[in-house]
Amino acid sequence: MSKMPTVKDVAEYAGVSVGTVSRVLSGETAVKPMLREKVNGAISALGYRPNVTARALRTSRTDVIGLVVPDITNPFFAQLAASVERAALECGHSLMLASSHNDRAAEQSHVSAFLDRSVRGIIVVASSDGSGLHLEAAVPIISLDRRFGTFPLVSTNxxxxxxxxxxxxxxxxxxxxxxxxxxxxxxxxxxxxxxxxxxxxxxxxxxxxxxxxxxxxxxxxxxxxxxxxxxxxxxxxxxxxxxxxxxxxxxxxxxxxxxxxxxxxxxxxxxxxxxxxxxxxxxxxxxxxxxQPADTLARRAVGLLLEEPPGREDEMVDGSLxxxxxxxxxxxxxxxxxxxxx
Amino acid sequence: MSKMPTVKDVAEYAGVSVGTVSRVLSGETAVKPMLREKVNGAISALGYRPNVTARALRTSRTDVIGLVVPDITNPFFAQLAASVERAALECGHSLMLASSHNDRAAEQSHVSAFLDRSVRGIIVVASSDGSGLHLEAAVPIISLDRRFGTFPLVSTNxxxxxxxxxxxxxxxxxxxxxxxxxxxxxxxxxxxxxxxxxxxxxxxxxxxxxxxxxxxxxxxxxxxxxxxxxxxxxxxxxxxxxxxxxxxxxxxxxxxxxxxxxxxxxxxxxxxxxxxxxxxxxxxxxxxxxxQPADTLARRAVGLLLEEPPGREDEMVDGSLxxxxxxxxxxxxxxxxxxxxx
DNA sequence: CTGAAAGCGCTTACAG
DNA sequence: CTGAAAGCGCTTACAG
The missing domain is CATH 3.40.50.2300 (Response regulator)
Structure with a gap:
């Protein structure tokens, strides 16, 4: 398998600058339709896929959401994880999952690991009360189902x-x-x-x-x-x-x-x-x-996380008999x- | 929260070059004990943590293992995922989990997403036969429990x-x-x-x-x-x-x-x-x-993935009544x- | 053994 | 609207 094509390759192929390639990639800024077409042509001709890591380094942002649950083999958490993954996907994000095995130290180190790879945000179902206190993070953190530190909580009432x-x-x-x-x-x-x-x-x-x-x-x-x-x-x-x-x-x-x-x-x-x-x-x-409405809970949690600025308020969702x-x-x-x- | 310290900050604090900092970080090459100590001192003084993303970009390697399961709410797969996470952790790796909901297209796109973020390797529990065929990947892929494409399979006999x-x-x-x-x-x-x-x-x-x-x-x-x-x-x-x-x-x-x-x-x-x-x-x-010995299966799969070169042989593990x-x-x-x- | 420098692949002010 | 250039934070030949 040959080396993956980069923006540079695409730029050359399309006869434009890398800046222009990047701009059509982002879709945000205006680019002349003709150039845009050329670039898109080059992208598909070369089978170009953006390097997520480089993008993350540059912007210090990723599209990864970290989720920490106390125990993935607990069916309720498994269901919650599946719902969070679906909700994340709906917003164009990927899920990174960690299971803390109800261990506070493991939980802490998982959160740190997520922080280290500058995830977009972290959702944690706390292992127990009092975990996650005094934690400062560069990215938003939301508690789901069980409060983590003092971070906003989305849970069933x-x-x-x-x-x-x-x-x-x-x-x-x-x-x-x-x-x-x-x-x-x-x-x-x-x-x-x-x-x-x-x-x-x-x-x-x-x-x-x-x-x-x-x-x-x-x-x-x-x-x-x-x-x-x-x-x-x-x-x-x-x-x-x-x-x-x-x-x-x-x-x-x-x-x-x-x-x-x-x-x-x-x-x-x-x-x-x-x-x-x-x-x-x-x-x-x-x-x-x-x-417990797992899908709703998950969607709300992901929503709060992705809001600008991130939600700060607890959200309660009613359960039904x-x-x-x-x-x-x-x-x-x-x-x-x-x-x-x- | 102030900006995270970088190798540069550590180098300045310790009075050495960034190259030296990087070298003590990697631990591989020989560094004079005195310098090493200074650097370690600077690291803890500043609370430095390496930027995983930058490292990944430079080396095009990460310590993340991607795992795709057909359905995380299936208790067996949840158990398998927990075991894989544990096995990965034991080898200093993190787990990125995706659930394909038994959908081949979702499975494919999850694998691609992992590839895009240049994970260390991918373990997939295939959704069905014939999925993952003709896939070329820059990183090792191992099938677990259910064969994915033609990749080596670790499974119970x-x-x-x-x-x-x-x-x-x-x-x-x-x-x-x-x-x-x-x-x-x-x-x-x-x-x-x-x-x-x-x-x-x-x-x-x-x-x-x-x-x-x-x-x-x-x-x-x-x-x-x-x-x-x-x-x-x-x-x-x-x-x-x-x-x-x-x-x-x-x-x-x-x-x-x-x-x-x-x-x-x-x-x-x-x-x-x-x-x-x-x-x-x-x-x-x-x-x-x-x-089914989930822990053993997981450990073998992670083992094959991380071997140099990655394992190419199927492995069968006996089940017990x-x-x-x-x-x-x-x-x-x-x-x-x-x-x-x- | 150590430093200076190049470069991984992007994005984004900065000019024009 | 577009290009040239700087820079994100690392690692790693390359000299010395």
Whole structure:
């Protein structure tokens, strides 16, 4: 394969200066139609492709957007990454992806690496709260889903969405509910819990009392399974009638625990998630959950990043309740149960 | 934030020439210890970080590896991407990820985009056979898992691994088996099928006859579910006693179909997958499957890419059988069933 | 071993 | 509107 043609080659072929070639390339400035045609002819004749690196060096700008996620094997982040890539593409940008494995140091070094190659901007889904503080960067940075440092955040309105789940469960008649929370060192974990708990509290004050238990875990399957197993390994009358989880993965873990304990979902137990990963619609029974609008989130994040000047305001997007087979009315009134105590 | 310091600043601060700075940066050539120290002092005093773009322009080399996968939301590819990122990192390289959404044109344009930014090399998991043919590139390209063009392939030995499943099922006593194949326009799809079928054939010739049905689909959940539903919506005596799928996702879809049809797995039906995605260990029952050694595959691919000269030989890595709860002996001998016909 | 200089391939004031 | 020239920040022969 011979050396790639450069602007110089194109200029010679077209009989113009390199400046002119560059100008038709940029498309911005006015160039006489005849010259423009000649240049375009030369470009296709030679199969010229601009050298992105040289351009980047000269302008200290690239069309690459850096994305750091905590864990690409987490289906929600994978979906988010796919959406960001699509959104970036729509704006003529490429995506550089890094996975921090929930490690703050790795996250930091990925951000630095992006900075070093003067990306156009960086979107980060923070590994945990407090990461990315005191960071100064020459390019815009946007937090997505989980706040990174003090950078503007685009996220689902976790609290509003969690309240939707509370409404749903209370509305079905559940009065003994367990909430499996996410890590409290993440904004998402806290907001979801707070939205859920305060909505339940509100019901407790204005209507029937609700018994609410809260357990804390990570956002993954294992955590949900383990916590649910603990919660459900009690005599039926002491068990919650509904388990609301802070993530689909936890909820799916809970579903598995329920199955292992031969507790029928949704007849003996309702289970709800959060995220609406594609799997939520495939487990048995299908999972009632909150849909996070990944495409919208991604588009907004990319939009803020590319705005001139870059957006500085947080953006919240409402989540929506997706009711499927894993939630239903509680089995029977508490009163009945007393007689069965052993 | 003030302008980033350059080699020039470092040189001035240290009282040496930029050439010397560059030389201590590269570490290769010999530099007098005293000067080296001065330069290193200047570097940390100024907080100097090399400009990756300038270096790339000068050397037409970068430390970025491009990875194209068909669909990042596919758990297996997500895992593969995570492994490739880790392997790249271990070699001091960064990863640029693109998802082709199983679209050949998108795949092509992603590869071109990588080429344009003179990445160190490209790893591609092809969207389908025949993509990437006749491509000439200035940097090494390696196919991973699914062959891209005629570039060297690192993959699991699909045929060997699929034969392991055949051994397992036959060994359990299954004599009526359905195989849900993957797309035949992928090497993986074909190899898995061929490995499975030829092993079954071998048993058929040397031992008891096996009734084998084959259905074709995509590698995803929906495909598996739909096909299994068709397969299993027959009177029990006409149903296969085992369904082997070409992917975990298909198998998980099949599990769902079985559940919907109230067919007990594994007592009435065995189901097996391929890939060992993390979900395989979380579905109910846990899925018997083939583990593809993602880390090993990734490391080999990166290794071939970075070798001088780049590797030209295919590499196969054996998969291993993971037996879990979704497979077991068939329910009862066929003879019993005749009486139940209606 | 070290410095001065050329050059990677672009873009963009600066003249005209 | 167009060309000639400078310069982005590096690396690397080339002398010495």
């Amino acid at each position: 976790h609290a509003q969405a969690a309240a939707l789940i509370a409404d749903h469960l209370y509305g079905l008649g559940h009065r003994h509910i367990a909430y499996i929370a996410g890590p409290l060192d993440t904004e998402a974990g806290r907001m979801r819990q707070e939205g859920f708990v305060s909505q339940i509290d509100r019901f407790g004050r204005t209507g029937e009392r609700v018994e609410l238990e809260i357990a804390y875990g990570r956002f993954d399957y294992e955590s949900g399974e383990r916590i649910a197993r603990d919660l459900l390994s009690r005599p039926p009358q002491d068990r919650p009638t509904a388990v609301a989880a802070a993530s689909d993965q936890q909820a799916i873990g809970a579903l598995r625990a329920a199955r292992d304990l031969k507790i029928d979902v949704p007849r003996k137990l309702s289970v709800t998630g959060f995220d609406d990963i594609s799997l939520a619609n495939l487990v048995v029974p299908r999972l009632t959950t909150i849909r 997706i009711v499927r087979g894993s939630s239903g009315p509680p089995a029977q009134p508490k009163a009945d149960i007393a007689g069965h105590r052993n | 699909h045929a060997q691994a699929a034969a392991l499943i055949a051994d397992h099922l036959y060994g359990l006593g299954h004599r009526h088996i359905a195989y849900i194949a993957g797309p035949l326009d992928t090497e993986a799809g074909r190899m898995r099928q061929e490995g499975f079928v030829s092993q079954i054939d071998r048993f058929g010739r040397t031992g008891e006859r096996v009734e084998l049905e084959i259905a074709y689909g995509r590698f995803d959940y929906e495909s598996g579910e739909r096909i299994a539903r068709d397969l299993l919506s027959r009177p029990p005596q006409d149903r296969p006693t085992a369904v082997a799928a070409a992917s975990d996702q298909q198998a998980i879809g099949a599990l769902r179909a079985a559940r919907d049809l109230k067919i007990d797995v594994p007592r009435k039906l065995s189901v097996t997958g391929f890939d060992d995605i993390s979900l395989a260990n979380l579905v109910v029952p846990r899925l018997t499957t083939i583990r 993971i037996v879990r709860g979704s497979s077991g002996p068939p329910a009862q001998p066929k003879a019993d069933i005749a009486g139940h016909r209606n």
